Amino acid sequence: MLSDKSAQTVRATLPVVGAAIGEITGSFYGRLFEAHPELLRDLFNRGNQADGSQRQALAGSIAAFATALVEHPDRRPDAMLARIAHKHASLGVTPDQYQVVHTHLFAAIVEVLGDAVTPEVAAAWDEVYWLMANALIAVEARLYEESGTRGERRPYAVAARTAETADVATFLLRPADGGPVPAHQPGQYVSVQVELPDGARQIRQYSLSGQPDGGLRITVKKVAGDPAGEVSNHLHQHVDEGATLLVSAPFGDVRLADGDRPVLLASAGIGCTPIVGMLTHLAETGATRRVIAVHGDRQESAHAFRAEYAQLVDKLPNGEAHVWYERPEGEWPAARTGLVDLAALGVPADTVAYLCGPLPFMRAVRTQLLAAGVPAADIHYEVFGPDLWLGQD
Incomplete structure (x- = not known):
């Protein structure tokens, strides 16, 4: 947990950082994608970047984690960390990417807050960041070990496609190599990666909507609007029976627990x-x-x-x-x-x-x-x- 000195500094500066966190995350993503355009092309959801929802979620998670550290120093917000870690594992996030994020996030903090970022303040928030990052790295390592992967996606053949409604379709997927389907629990999801016309290899996560023998079933709603869903529209317009999709192992922290309770x-x-x-x-x-x-x-x-x-x-x-x-x-x-x-x-x-x-x-x-x-x-x-x-x- 936070050292006493850093806890005092974070508690004192949390209102200032919290008030500016939206501006900070906006600057961060701008810096990150300028230095690493491949992350926007092949890892981050471009739709969530365009509508600002990813910036809002990052800001909320940082603020929530820092607040938890100072308000409840005796316990870690494991539920929040588990949710983020499962999302990251599904995307294939690697430990070295946390250093990349740190570099551009702290540059954004200095840009937005200026002289308010004294060495003491920088050290305290650096401690917050690495407490969160190292906790996520540890959870993600365990998830990768349990799944037998390092976040890579495996080719699956589309065995069948069914229209559920005018804008919802179900895809039955089976491993293209004929191998076994990975173990999964009701409530989990997989990530699907597709190559779009501009060459981007975008990833989206879809809940498993059933348990067919020897396969996985995902159901996709075509997302309209501006921006429209790039991957959902691609799946609806271009993916039919016989196509191949790259699919991750199942992840997700919201899983139906067995028992007798209602x-x-x-x-x-x-x-x-x-x-x-x-x-x-x-x-x-x-x-x-x-x-x-x-x-x-x-x-x-x-x-x-x-x-x-x-x-x-x-x-x-x-x-x-x-x-x-x-x-x-x-x-x-x-x-x-x-x-x-x-x-x-x-x-x-x-x-x-x-x-x-x-x-x-x-x-x-x-x-x-x-x-x-x-x-x-x-x-x-x-x-x-x-x-x-x-x-x-």
């Missing part, structure tokens, strides 16, 4: 992908625990896995499904029209909950679960893209 699986929109994977596992293992499956969507035609979702819940002796549509296309109960509302479901206080969907949805469901007496430690969430929840909840 479990609530709550999703909205394309957030159903890891939840369907969890339901598949529960159905295949003959789970008898109470399973409360909750989903919210725009309308029936936008609901990916609508039929499979119902079929999986029907296989569970103590399973129940509750679906809300904001704008139903046919006859639909008024009590299930609009946004997800857990009030009438009787969620037990000893429930373990898993959430996936847009941040406003997850915040609303989490608030309802806390009101029902579910401890915060038993509410787990998966975020698609940069984790903007850090430091905001």
Whole structure:
């Protein structure tokens, strides 16, 4: 943990650094990509850079880590570190890249804060950085060892492609070399790398949406807007049965835990992908625990896995499904029209909950679960893209 001297300095300067952290991370990424354009081309998500969400997530993680060090010096924020480490391992981040980040991050700090960065201040924040970096390096080394990889991706053949909705497609992937599929747990994801027309080899992470024998299943929503999703649109437009994709080993810290306690699986929109994977596992293992499956969507035609979702819940002796549509296309109960509302479901206080969907949805469901007496430690969430929840909840 932080030395006493550095803790005092960080505590005193945290308001100043925190107020400028957005400007600092903006300068950092500019410097980093000028010196190493290959990182933007082949590692970082260019869409998240364009809309600023990656800068916001980095700023939030640094501020949250530093705050935790000074407010709770006796413990490390391992949950936050594990989430970041799994993302990094999926991308293939290497220890030497932390030194590259350090060089450009501290240059950005000096650029933004100027004379306020005295040798004492620089030393204290250097200690913060390396405490975080070395902790991540250690966790990532363990994840690489467990996966039997160093973050490299393996060729997988697209064995089948299925349209779930107008803008959602499922890809069944099998190892191109005919070898075994790596072990994985319900809730985890893989990273997929594709080569785009400009030569960039962009990487995106997709939840595993099922457990087919001898393969992996991912489900991809085509991301519209400005910027549009580069990889999702490429997959929809150019990848069909017979194509080959480079796929990482499975990673992810949000994993369905076995047990007898009631479990609530709550999703909205394309957030159903890891939840369907969890339901598949529960159905295949003959789970008898109470399973409360909750989903919210725009309308029936936008609901990916609508039929499979119902079929999986029907296989569970103590399973129940509750679906809300904001704008139903046919006859639909008024009590299930609009946004997800857990009030009438009787969620037990000893429930373990898993959430996936847009941040406003997850915040609303989490608030309802806390009101029902579910401890915060038993509410787990998966975020698609940069984790903007850090430091905001």
